[in-house]
Amino acid sequence: MARSISEIQSFQPVARTLMGPGPSDIYPAVLQALSRPTVGHLDPLFIAMMDEVKQLLQYAFQTDNPFTLAISAPGSAGMEACFVNLVEPGEKVIVCRNGVFGDRMRENVERCGATAVMVDDAWGAPVSPEKVEAALKAHPDASTLAFVHAETSTGACSDAQTLARLAREHGCLTIVDAVTSLGGVPLKVDEWQLDAVYSGSQKCLSCVPGLSPVTFSPRAVAKMQSRTHKVQSWFLDQSLVLGYWSGEGKRSYHHTAPVNSLYALHESLLRLYQEGLEHAWQRHQDMHQHLKAGLDELGITFVVDQPYRLPQLNAVTIPDGVDDAAVRQHLLTTYNLEIGAGLGDLAGKAWRIGLMGYGARHENVALCLKALENALR
Amino acid sequence: MARSISEIQSFQPVARTLMGPGPSDIYPAVLQALSRPTVGHLDPLFIAMMDEVKQLLQYAFQTDNPFTLAISAPGSAGMEACFVNLVEPGEKVIVCRNGVFGDRMRENVERCGATAVMVDDAWGAPVSPEKVEAALKAHPDASTLAFVHAETSTGACSDAQTLARLAREHGCLTIVDAVTSLGGVPLKVDEWQLDAVYSGSQKCLSCVPGLSPVTFSPRAVAKMQSRTHKVQSWFLDQSLVLGYWSGEGKRSYHHTAPVNSLYALHESLLRLYQEGLEHAWQRHQDMHQHLKAGLDELGITFVVDQPYRLPQLNAVTIPDGVDDAAVRQHLLTTYNLEIGAGLGDLAGKAWRIGLMGYGARHENVALCLKALENALR
The missing domain is CATH 3.90.1150.10 (Aspartate Aminotransferase, domain 1)
Structure with a gap:
């Protein structure tokens, strides 16, 4: 009661x-960083810190992608950001499901007005590259392959490098859930040529929950730029968000960034870099x-x-x-x-x-x- | 460089x-609360605190709405949560625009696949009830009236009580932006019979940015329950979020709540209640x-x-x-x-x-x- x-x-x-x-468990230094004095979300000091967050995220993701930032919401919103920006209505997406989060990907695909072709593996098993290859062959009109690198619901790690290679061979972009993998097991975005990757602050980064690091390859950015439908989410429309996170000169207001949470992410990423x-x-x-x-x-x-x-x-x-x-x-x-x-x-x-x-x-x-x-x- | x-x-x-x-400016006690030890998002201690956040939000909003909670993202996501849950494709929404945020509402309506009928007033002027009444009469098929109570871009306060009365008289629900009004000027959700109201943590609550308090009236909940299309956002689908924020017994996992930010919101709302x-x-x-x-x-x-x-x-x-x-x-x-x-x-x-x-x-x-x-x- x-x-x-x-x-x-x-x-x-x-x-x-x-x-x-x-x-x-959160690093004590991250909790200290979290409670430092709040500054404005357009304060030059804060903008400079965001640039450092981007550099540190590029290191963590092992990527040179300029389009690397933290979504101002948890990993589930990072997942949604990848789908709503990369998938257009009417497209076909091959979704690998070997746990809870593959099924959540299906939900995202369907809510984008696209069709999900499911590739199922047992809970606890990794995604089967053979099944994925068969699905890619059976669906040459698919635009995207989506899979979970590290399934938080089962503890299984899938071979992201091989899956991404298969996707490329069949002309598909990849959307990769790295919520639990980032910082805990090898994840090499550029070497493996992953296209859209999202993670969470509250797993192996040992930061507080609430932020979702994401990175988009040049191929993913080209897809976003050639969209014919507006992104269905204003909040997650990355073409708008990028105006705040990037640009040599002036940053444009999109939404108010979660300033203190970003202090914490900065500190946790710095710890990872230093280790x-x-x-x-x-x-x-x-x-x-x-x-x-x-x-x-x-x-x-x-x-x-x-x-x-x-x-x-x-x-x-x-x-x-x-x-x-x-x-x-x-x-x-x-x-x-x-x-x-x-x-x-x-x-x-x-x-x-x-x-x-x-x-x-x-x-x-x-x-x-x-x-x-x-x-x- | x-x-x-x-x-x-x-x-x-x-x-x-x-x-x-x-x-x-953030209350010093809020920054202290923010950096307290993180507990799990399903920890009974945390669930009990969430119940208190709900009670305190009901006080702040002056409502008995059971459906009162904090969206795990900034006010822009709170806005989007109201639109994607209440507006279905093909509907017509009357949107009052007297600053930046009315135009953002239009973006939301259009991205829902609905039509926005704009009622424009000058930047710095309040929303004109006369114009709104004329629009309601001219568009008897409109489902919703959306307006900004306190326009953050201009500093103008509109008469939310009158606008909501007009909407009711014409069979419309109301979506109300109270980002800057909550805690700063009178806002009486139940007395004024507002239907969906969103705010932000970083304005008159003096909490850190990143959370969006929302409240939905029983009329709004009935509309959500009678939807014929799935909500286009999985992350913001309130029928799913409510399974985590509510329920007498077990809470179901939806996304990982921003635990420490909610500590901060709890403290800031407690300050408001005590004052x-x-x-x-x-x-x-x-x-x-x-x-x-x-x-x-x-x-x-x-x-x-x-x-x-x-x-x-x-x-x-x-x-x-x-x-x-x-x-x-x-x-x-x-x-x-x-x-x-x-x-x-x-x-x-x-x-x-x-x-x-x-x-x-x-x-x-x-x-x-x-x-x-x-x-x-």
Whole structure:
């Protein structure tokens, strides 16, 4: 029962250890950056910081794309930004579905007035390049291939490089969900020639939730520029947003940027740059191995086969006879430790243990293993 | 010229006094709340806080609408949320345009596949109820009347109560832009029977930018429920968002909420509640009078006629022979004081001086007047 409005007080959250599918543990320096004094969204100081955010995002994405920025809303809006800008009504899009987010892509395609051709793989399996190639051959009129690089709902990593090559061979652009991959596993936008890629601030970047980094290749930009229909979303129309994020001279007002959240993103990207991508990828892998060793001892097995496992998102099968909700509740109330529930097909069957960004540390692995051991006793 | 990526350091903004059109000065307690430890977006502690945000928003909007929440993106997305959920393709919407944001409403209507019937008034004038009534009579097939309560681009306040009454008399729903009015001037959603109202966090609430409070009347909800087309935006589809913000039992995942920004909104709304709406309205009016008295002495006049002036957004005419950009630059570099440039038709002709929320204080008025006096000398 909600309390009376007159009883409401300032919110004082408990400090949790966040080992779910995100938000992940935030770098302390990122929380400090977040609360620095707000400046105007057209202040020259802020514009200069945005330029740095773009440079740091280009590093994180491994791209020289000039059209690289952060959408002022969560990853779901980043997904929608890619679809509404690249897909026109009447087009056909091949959508790979091996978890929740492939299905969300289908929703986006259909709401653009386009047709989604679904390529289904099992939850926990990667996207099958063979099935994708067959679909591309069967649908030579498709304009776009859309797939999830790192499926947050299952912990499976798909071969983005191969999928993008197949798309190019069949004249398709690619829309790639890198929400959970960015910063956690190799993601090389230019080398792999990905066209439209979106991510989220609250996963392996260890920034607060609410922003969606995106990058568009020159091929994607050309497609946007040759559109015959207006983008159905004014807020997400990237041709308008770019007037604020770019330009040698004057920046034009589009919407009021989330100033403080961008301070936080700047700081988290700077941390990633200073650590170095290769080091960050290795750290995620190392912590995953430590977690796996401990889970093996507890007899807990993975949903995803070894070659396709994301180190940063460990979906594990809930042992027989164990009360899913009771265990998560115990971890939360006794240890202030959050792990993720299963989503969609995996609801009640799996837990999702995140080792993302700042959360990929020995102390988090040790806490999680010991707390799970006690909870399952 | 951007510096090399290896030279980038943590961003340390200068403390500015924000007297533009928003973001406004942030309450120090709001910045503190912002940087509290992040918890999960489905954490019971967070869900309870969201319920409090809803209660506090209902107070701020003066409504009992159960469908009251904060969109996880800026006010422009709040605007779009109202249009894409309430307007279906083929409908006719009467849009009042007396500044930038009425024209943005037109963009939204057209991108929904609907027809906008424009009712134009001069920049700086309020929306004319007579013209609106004539348009409603001339277009009996219109479904919706859309107007801006407080035009941020001009500082004019329109008579939302009368406009909403006219709309009802002609069987139209209302979509109302209250971005700059909420917390600054009377806004009574239930008493005035407004149907869909959106605002922004960064104006008279003195919260950080990035969130858009919205409220929908039962009439608006009924319209949403009787839609024959899917909402074109997945991210802004309120029937899906409500599954996360509401429900007696389980909350369903839609997108990852901007957790820390919502801490900040909670704190800013609590401040407004504790001050009391009537007191906040009076404080904005009092500070406006102080500012006006000082501007009179400087010979600076208002764009908007007295009865329609917003106390929180003072659009003033740049005196003849004064270099717009040079003065604003001087205020920013010498006094760390931001005032707003003119927008659209008023670019180069007006300044916009905000007295919003925490910014509506004697010290801000005094700083602004003395700095302007020196700059114009």
